[in-house]
Amino acid sequence: MNSHLAATNGGRQFESLQKLNHTLHFHLARLLGVRESELGFLLDHIESCDASDPMASWQTDSLIERYSKNFDLDLGSILSKLIRDGALTPFDPTLLRFSPDGVRMPALAVPLLPVARNPGEVTIASSIPGLDTLLQQPEFQVLNAFWGVPKLTAVWCEPDHLRQVLNQVADTLDLTPAKGRLTTEIGNGGTPWVNLDEVSPSGKVNHWFSPTLQRRYGACPVYCARRRLTLAVEKLLQPNVKAEIEGALRHRFTVQQVLADGAALERFITTSESMAISASGILRSMSALDHADRKNERLEVIHADSLQRSSHRYRNDEEAVIKFVHSILYKGVELGASDIMFQEFPAQLRVRYKVDGDWFDQEGEFPGHIAKQVISRIKVISGLEIQYVRLPQDGTFPIKIGDQRYDFRVNTTYQAQGEQAVLRLQRDERSVKSLSELGMSSHYVDAIRDLMEGDHGLLILCGPTGSGKTTTIYSILRSVDAIKNNVLTAESPIEVFLDDISQTQVDDDGPYSFAMWARGILRQAPDVVMMGEIRDEESVEALMRLSSSGHRAISTLHTNSACEVPNRLFLFRAQPFMVADSLKLAISQRLVKKLCPRCAIEEPLPAEERLVRLGINPGWLDGVSSVRRGRKCDFCRKTGVSGRKAIFEALIVDDEVKIAIQERAPALQLQRILERRGEASLFEKAVREAAAGVISLEEACKFREVGSTVSLE
Numbered sequence: 219m220n221s222h223l224a225a226t227n228g229g230r231q232f233e234s235l236q237k238l239n240h241t242l243h244f245h246l247a248r249l250l251g252v253r254e255s256e257l258g259f260l261l262d263h264i265e266s267c268d269a270s271d272p273m274a275s276w277q278t279d280s281l282i283e284r285y286s287k288n289f290d291l292d293l294g295s296i297l298s299k300l301i302r303d304g305a306l307t308p309f310d311p312t313l314l315r316f317s318p319d320g321v322r323m324p325a326l327a328v329p330l331l332p333v334a335r336n337p338g339e340v341t342i343a344s345s346i347p348g349l350d351t352l353l354q355q356p357e358f359q360v361l362n363a364f365w366g367v368p369k370l371t372a373v374w375c376e377p378d379h380l381r382q383v384l385n386q387v388a389d390t391l392d393l394t395p396a397k398g399r400l401t402t403e404i405g406n407g408g409t410p411w412v413n414l415d416e417v418s419p420s421g422k423v424n425h426w427f428s429p430t431l432q433r434r435y436g437a438c439p440v441y442c443a444r445r446r447l448t449l450a451v452e453k454l455l456q457p458n459v460k461a462e463i464e465g466a467l468r469h470r471f472t473v474q475q476v477l478a479d480g481a482a483l484e485r486f487i488t489t490s491e492s493m494a495i496s497a498s499g500i501l502r503s504m505s506a507l508d509h510a511d512r513k514n515e516r517l518e519v520i521h522a523d524s525l526q527r528s529s530h531r532y533r534n535d536e537e538a539v540i541k542f543v544h545s546i547l548y549k550g551v552e553l554g555a556s557d558i559m560f561q562e563f564p565a566q567l568r569v570r571y572k573v574d575g576d577w578f579d580q581e582g583e584f585p586g587h588i589a590k591q592v593i594s595r596i597k598v599i600s601g602l603e604i605q606y607v608r609l610p611q612d613g614t615f616p617i618k619i620g621d622q623r624y625d626f627r628v629n630t631t632y633q634a635q636g637e638q639a640v641l642r643l644q645r646d647e648r649s650v651k652s653l654s655e656l657g658m659s660s661h662y663v664d665a666i667r668d669l670m671e672g673d674h675g676l677l678i679l680c681g682p683t684g685s686g687k688t689t690t691i692y693s694i695l696r697s698v699d700a701i702k703n704n705v706l707t708a709e710s711p712i713e714v715f716l717d718d719i720s721q722t723q724v725d726d727d728g729p730y731s732f733a734m735w736a737r738g739i740l741r742q743a744p745d746v747v748m749m750g751e752i753r754d755e756e757s758v759e760a761l762m763r764l765s766s767s768g769h770r771a772i773s774t775l776h777t778n779s780a781c782e783v784p785n786r787l788f789l790f791r792a793q794p795f796m797v798a799d800s801l802k803l804a805i806s807q808r809l810v811k812k813l814c815p816r817c818a819i820e821e822p823l824p825a826e827e828r829l830v831r832l833g834i835n836p837g838w839l840d841g842v843s844s845v846r847r848g849r850k851c852d853f854c855r856k857t858g859v860s861g862r863k864a865i866f867e868a869l870i871v872d873d874e875v876k877i878a879i880q881e882r883a884p885a886l887q888l889q890r891i892l893e894r895r896g897e898a899s900l901f902e903k904a905v906r907e908a909a910a911g912v913i914s915l916e917e918a919c920k921f922r923e924v925g926s927t928v929s930l931e
């Protein structure tokens with residue numbers, strides 16, 4: 219080959235190439251700090267390279283390795299120093315797949331490996347630091363001619379990685395110059411670029427720069443070593459974006475950039491995302507996710523009929539995981555579940571639904587090894603970081619079943635046994651019922667309407683967590699004319715988005731608390747304000763101020779009964795006269811479980827003595843001869859109940875109650891006032907529901923202690 223080359227135009231090029239050997243070696247010697255007296259080994263290295271078979275010497279030690287051995291220096295420290303001094307972008311060419319058509323490399327004493335090629339440009343990988351600068355020198359333009367491109371850029375790689383690739387391409391090495399140039403103009407330098415289609419995402423590198431971050435910044439990690447992370451980008455990142463990424467990484471890495479084609483980036487990121495949830499790593503891209511309903515949002519489209527066509531053979535793990543998650547979400551929606559939980563245990567995945575306030579398990583055995591994939595899949599669609607296992611994370615995702623869209627809020631945490639993801643189905647405005655549909659008596663509905671249409675006043679809803687306060691609040695807000703009134707809310711979190719109402723999400727553990735929201739509220743000229751929860755004195759003061767100065771305010775308190783509300787407000791340092799003036803209505807509520815319509819049967823009313831023992835006044839059951847109970851069937855999942863209903867008790871503040879509040883009357887005294895007026899307690903109301911056959915007597919008895927007696931929390 220040599221003799222042939224010498225006779226042609228290539229021969230002159232060959233000679234010019236040989237001159238580069240010296241330049242490259244002395245450049246490297248300078249970087250390594252080799253003294254003049256020690257240069258002998260360099261010359262030996264050049265001599266040892268047989269231009270007709272350079273591969274033989276490339277596959278033995280590199281110049282840097284030879285230097286390290288010759289002077290008994292640690293190779294690792296030499297490399298680290300070179301990387302540090304040269305601010306190098308280490309690139310791993312072993313990630314690439316090389317064309318079987320052959321790799322064209324010049325017959326130099328050092329290997330220059332072309333790792334990426336696009337029209338007019340070749341990127342070379344070499345172990346020579348600062349090759350990019352050398353390429354600017356006129357004598358290096360012989361390399362442009364060699365590859366026949368106007369532009370050359372360089373990336374640095376470790377000698378060992380380079381040698382691994384050389385071993386792969388040894389059989390197809392082509393030492394001849396390219397025929398002709400692509401354009402006449404020769405130019406060098408610039409940011410290196412990579413052909414991403416030749417790089418496959420690696421789990422190791424994705425660990426440092428997750429698929430979520432890849433998607434967010436449109437950047438792919440191609441290599442990560444020695445505190446430097448190399449990202450492929452379509453356009454160079456703005457300095458502030460680069461700094462943001464560096465800040466977001468768990469470890470202190472400096473981000474280096476190489477350029478890549480936009481479409482290839484997209485393919486790379488999609489593959490990364492798929493890999494993240496796959497055990498096998500051999501996946502198709504997640505095409506279902508690409509069809510977004512809204513811009514920048516991914517929508518899971520669930521086709522009920524395809525779920526029912528259950529085949530047990532899937533093309534791969536990923537498809538099986540997607541279908542599994544879809545079927546659970548579908549079932550959750552169908553059951554009317556408020557929450558779905560995925561719990562990882564060492565030997566199994568537990569899937570649970572919360573329906574009507576109670577959790578129950580999905581039937582079936584799910585092996586433990588799928589738990590990670592299922593939870594990862596949920597994290598991917600919720601925009602969460604897959605690699606953060608122990609850190610609690612919050613996200614959201616929408617799904618589509620038929621024409622209907624459903625939104626889920628997702629929280630992931632780590633328990634002793636493993637990861638856990640809780641999905642809450644976000645309700646939409648159409649699910650908000652009217653107050654009478656909730657089961658509120660017209661007497662209370664009127665009181666609420668009077669307050670909301672009046673000029674000022676405070677409404678407090680109370681009851682423990684899970685008593686349905688939030689549902690009632692949304693019904694109240696929905697009853698307010700939000701066009702005529704400026705309605706503002708502070709919620710943590712927002713559970714239902716309502717039209718025409720300004721809803722603000724606050725976070726009492728975060729920087730934007732209820733109190734902070736309340737401080738600025740007056741400037742927004744509100745008519746009706748709703749503060750999700752009273753947590754501190756500052757919030758109470760703000761609510762008092764608002765509700766006594768021409769506004770209507772709504773909030774909640776964790777008290778057992780409506781009569782405890784004034785005293786609870788005093789504990790937050792509210793003045794009795796202020797409370798008496800602003801509080802118009804306190805409503806306490808509970809949810810009762812309705813009997814299953816399929817299996818409820820009648821049974822005789824217990825004897826009077828037994829009723830009395832249960833604390834039931836037999837008078838409440840006058841004219842009733844039977845009650846009902848559920849036999850427990852498959853329809854109600856052997857619970858005997860299906861659906862819930864709210865029962866309410868209200869303290870309507872009239873003149874008598876107002877005076878009592880001003881006098882700091884204890885809750886018991888307020889309770890007596892209600893009793894005297896014939897106001898039924900929550901317990902009595904529950905028993906009357908049992909008398910009407912809506913709930914069982916057993917269910918009613920759960921409320922024996924509520925409302926009729928005052929508990930001191």
Ligand SMILES: [Zn+2]
Binds near residue numbers: 816848855857
């Ligand atoms: Zn039943």
